[in-house]
Amino acid sequence: MKSYLSLIPISARMHRRQNRMTLSCIIFSVFLVTAIFTLADMGIRMERIRLLEKHEGLTMQDMAGTTMGQTLFPIAALLSVLILFAGVLMISGSINSNVAQRTRFFGMMRCIGMSKKQIILFVRLEALNWCRTAIPTGVVLGTAASWAACAGLRFLVREEFSQIPLFGVSPTGIASGSIMGVLTVLIAAGAPARRASRVSPVTAVSGNAYTSSPVHRAAGTRFLPIETSLGIHHAVSARKNLLLMTGSFALSIILFLSFSVLVDCVQYLMPQLSSTPDLHISADSGGNSVDGTLAENLRHIDGVGQVYGRRSAFGLPMRTAEDASVQSCDLISFDEYDLDCLAKDGLLKRGSKISKVYGDSGCVLAVLSEDSLLEPGDKIWIGEEELEIAGLLKYDLFSSDGSAGDTVTLIASGDTFTRLTGASGYSLLMVQLDRNAGDETVEKVRQAVPDQYAFHDDRGQSTAGTYTAFLFCVYGFLLIIALVAALNIINSISMSVSARAEQYSAMRAVGMDERQIAGMIAAEAFTYACSGYATGCAAGLLLHRSLYRILIETHFPQAAYAFPAASLLIILLFVAGSTAAAVYGPVKRVCQCSVITGTWGQ
Amino acid sequence: MDILKVEKVSKTYGSGEAAVHALRNVSFTVPKGEFTVIVGESGSGKSTLLNIIGALDTPSAGRVYVDGKDIFKMKDQNRTVFRRRNIGFIFQSFNLIPELTVEQNMMFPVLLDHQKPDRRYLEELLGALHLTERRAHLPGQLSGGQQQRAAIGRALITRPALILADEPTGNLDSRNTNEVIALLKQASRKYEQTIVMITHSRSIAQTADRILQVSDGHLTDLGRCRE
Numbered sequence: 098m099k100s101y102l103s104l105i106p107i108s109a110r111m112h113r114r115q116n117r118m119t120l121s122c123i124i125f126s127v128f129l130v131t132a133i134f135t136l137a138d139m140g141i142r143m144e145r146i147r148l149l150e151k152h153e154g155l156t157m158q159d160m161a162g163t164t165m166g167q168t169l170f171p172i173a174a175l176l177s178v179l180i181l182f183a184g185v186l187m188i189s190g191s192i193n194s195n196v197a198q199r200t201r202f203f204g205m206m207r208c209i210g211m212s213k214k215q216i217i218l219f220v221r222l223e224a225l226n227w228c229r230t231a232i233p234t235g236v237v238l239g240t241a242a243s244w245a246a247c248a249g250l251r252f253l254v255r256e257e258f259s260q261i262p263l264f265g266v267s268p269t270g271i272a273s274g275s276i277m278g279v280l281t282v283l284i285a286a287g288a289p290a291r292r293a294s295r296v297s298p299v300t301a302v303s304g305n306a307y308t309s310s311p312v313h314r315a316a317g318t319r320f321l322p323i324e325t326s327l328g329i330h331h332a333v334s335a336r337k338n339l340l341l342m343t344g345s346f347a348l349s350i351i352l353f354l355s356f357s358v359l360v361d362c363v364q365y366l367m368p369q370l371s372s373t374p375d376l377h378i379s380a381d382s383g384g385n386s387v388d389g390t391l392a393e394n395l396r397h398i399d400g401v402g403q404v405y406g407r408r409s410a411f412g413l414p415m416r417t418a419e420d421a422s423v424q425s426c427d428l429i430s431f432d433e434y435d436l437d438c439l440a441k442d443g444l445l446k447r448g449s450k451i452s453k454v455y456g457d458s459g460c461v462l463a464v465l466s467e468d469s470l471l472e473p474g475d476k477i478w479i480g481e482e483e484l485e486i487a488g489l490l491k492y493d494l495f496s497s498d499g500s501a502g503d504t505v506t507l508i509a510s511g512d513t514f515t516r517l518t519g520a521s522g523y524s525l526l527m528v529q530l531d532r533n534a535g536d537e538t539v540e541k542v543r544q545a546v547p548d549q550y551a552f553h554d555d556r557g558q559s560t561a562g563t564y565t566a567f568l569f570c571v572y573g574f575l576l577i578i579a580l581v582a583a584l585n586i587i588n589s590i591s592m593s594v595s596a597r598a599e600q601y602s603a604m605r606a607v608g609m610d611e612r613q614i615a616g617m618i619a620a621e622a623f624t625y626a627c628s629g630y631a632t633g634c635a636a637g638l639l640l641h642r643s644l645y646r647i648l649i650e651t652h653f654p655q656a657a658y659a660f661p662a663a664s665l666l667i668i669l670l671f672v673a674g675s676t677a678a679a680v681y682g683p684v685k686r687v688c689q690c691s692v693i694t695g696t697w698g699q
Numbered sequence: 700m701d702i703l704k705v706e707k708v709s710k711t712y713g714s715g716e717a718a719v720h721a722l723r724n725v726s727f728t729v730p731k732g733e734f735t736v737i738v739g740e741s742g743s744g745k746s747t748l749l750n751i752i753g754a755l756d757t758p759s760a761g762r763v764y765v766d767g768k769d770i771f772k773m774k775d776q777n778r779t780v781f782r783r784r785n786i787g788f789i790f791q792s793f794n795l796i797p798e799l800t801v802e803q804n805m806m807f808p809v810l811l812d813h814q815k816p817d818r819r820y821l822e823e824l825l826g827a828l829h830l831t832e833r834r835a836h837l838p839g840q841l842s843g844g845q846q847q848r849a850a851i852g853r854a855l856i857t858r859p860a861l862i863l864a865d866e867p868t869g870n871l872d873s874r875n876t877n878e879v880i881a882l883l884k885q886a887s888r889k890y891e892q893t894i895v896m897i898t899h900s901r902s903i904a905q906t907a908d909r910i911l912q913v914s915d916g917h918l919t920d921l922g923r924c925r926e
Contacts, residue, residue, distance in 0.1 A: 315800045315837055323810035330798050603794030606755055607853065608783020608808050610776055692755040 126184035127235025131274030188285035190588035328620025346629020374527035400534030406523035430514030449488025492655035583675035708761030787854030844875030
């Protein structure tokens with residue numbers, strides 16, 4: 098040993114198991130930053146390839162000026178700052194836990210002459226020592242994850258991501274991950290290092306390593322089993338920790354609920370309907386003049402998935418049972434696939450029976466304005482033909498803001514439409530391509546379409562790629578927040594259990610069994626979780642309602658607020674899952690630990 | 700009637716050349732109501748013996764019967780419950796639960812069993828241990844002697860067959876030491892409690908019914924003091 102600092106690698110080898118959590122936290126932070134910056138870099142490279150095809154001799158300086166260049170790196174930087182905060186929180190908790198487990202060791206170090214400054218340096222260097230393995234691992238994992246994400250974007254999302262590089266290595270990503278790793282560790286080690294330096298040398302000789310703050314209130318043991326009462330008391334008595342844990346969970350829940358409104362909002366802005374066509378054919382002359390046989394011809398072309406059409410008749414005279422006066426309505430026909438999509442996309446109001454609409458039937462679906470009195474089951478008449486309203490659509494698919502005007506719009510099957518109007522041709526023919534179909538298929542379709550019809554390629558207008566990328570970012574971000582909350586509770590419980598290791602040994606010695614130990618630790622963890630869940634849901638639901646009103650209801654009048662029960666259930670499962678995970682390790686550790694350790698105070 | 704029977708117990712830590720024989724073929728019995736003291740040098744194996752008797756540690760060989768039951772034939776969960784009901788522990792560092800009052804700490808083993816504590820017996824113990832006034836205090840608000848008395852109360856609450864104490868006066872001054880030992884002996888008489896205690900103090904050892912000495916893992920019965 099050259100100096101006392103030579104103890105660091107020796108100690109790291111000895112405590113490899115205990116250090117696993119801290120290492121995981123550092124790896125996780127480095128992994129996230131590397132993955133985010135590598136992805137941003139790949140995005141820039143993709144944009145460069147795309148632009149180079151258009152303009153030769155493009156330089157990186159030109160690239161920095163593009164919208165994507167100006168957007169991606171600032172987003173990556175913002176996310177990195179968030180990760181820095183989250184990382185500091187995680188790693189700090191983890192190093193704290195590590196220090197708490199070695200209180201007696203630090204007491205002994207102080208006892209044999211290590212100064213407070215030397216202890217601080219020791220803990221900081223120990224943390225940096227972990228970076229030696231954690232940073233390369235995080236960088237490798239981050240790069241590999243970015244490759245997987247690029248592959249997902251390229252092969253699953255496709256669209257505008259079809260040119261994203263697959264196995265790119267990003268110096269920016271690697272440098273950012275490494276720098277962020279060191280920075281996070283240095284900041285995170287600060288508080289635990291000071292805490293370690295404050296350990297009294299007396300702890301080494303007194304055997305009293307448990308240096309908790311004095312207890313002022315006794316645990317209530319009247320109503321609950323003793324182990325549950327003690328667990329809850331452990332959580333509630335550490336007020337600062339309770340606040341931190343409640344805040345950590347609540348923040349995740351609030352963000353989750355807020356982002357779910359954002360996802361809803363984007364769904365309204367970019368509705369992803371199953372019936373969205375890749376190509377469409379319309380009659381130049383208007384009316385239902387597209388020949389029905391064209392649909393059959395197109396179906397036989399390789400790479401064509403679905404072909405379906407719509408017919409329309411406007412201003413038909415309509416009467417209702419309540420109102421004998423004649424009013425005007427629009428009638429639109431949907432082929433079977435189109436009707437299937439309505440049901441699949443959940444566009445029908447509750448009580449609708451779409452099965453009645455298929456084939457030559459006496460039933461139609463209706464798009465009604467808010468003040469209409471018609472309901473499913475009501476009868477209407479078009480001319481002498483009696484029709485039943487089998488269902489209602491949630492909003493008007495044919496208007497830009499989804500709100501239905503004064504005119505009633507009815508949707509019938511193709512056969513019903515032909516029976517009512519006599520028209521068998523289409524006004525609009527839509528084509529969906531197979532996933533592997535390319536320009537060749539489009540060209541074949543174009544050639545099959547007679548000149549009197551207008552052919553439109555809608556693939557460029559598809560928002561599916563942008564929508565998926567948006568979801569990818571939102572859920573990625575939520576995952577980070579959720580993982581931070583999970584790691585926080587894991588750390589916190591681990592730390593609390595470490596600090597009470599001797600107390601648990603004594604409890605086991607006087608007869609507490611493993612099930613009761615598990616119950617006590619679980620009660621502590623679930624107190625944090627319940628407090629966080631209640632606070633998060635209360636604040637999150639208020640915010641959720643307000644955001645829904647501001648972002649959606651004011652712009653989309655047809656939007657109806659629904660209580661986010663599914664989201665709350667997902668959150669509940671996540672909170673329960675992470676809490677159970679937090680309990681598992683410490684319980685195992687306590688139960689594996691010999692009862693005699695620390696029991697007799699020797 | 701023998702409440703404790705230790706039969707050819709050996710304990711070896713490690714193996715091969717690194718093997719440490721903490722106990723070698725130890726056998727003895729303790730009859731009901733006897734106050735036995737174990738003495739020995741540090742590292743002689745006396746704490747290992749106490750850990751094994753208390754089912755906190757397992758022997759490498761041999762059997763231990765408490766109240767006629769072979770405690771190492773039991774499953775781990777059953778052994779814990781047996782320990783809770785039949786063996787009381789008194790530790791050198793008290794090991795009271797800081798979040799519980801004196802009364803709650805004393806009731807702790809009964810509450811672990813999800814039983815209702817016998818209030819009359821609890822009151823009697825509080826009185827006998829001079830803790831009635833301090834019943835609602837937390838351990839942090841008590842002196843060392845008072846904490847150890849509360850620990851004795853916790854050991855007595857289940858009316859165990861056997862009480863094990865490892866240097867219970869190690870952290871106490873002489874006045875509290877005398878008080879605690881007197882209380883232990885009084886309990887031993889009054890409640891017919893069998894006590895096995897480790898001590899380094901020659902004077903305390905002299906007051907016991909019987910002294911056992913452990914040296915290099917071997918046990919020697921030094922006989923009954925007051926006979």
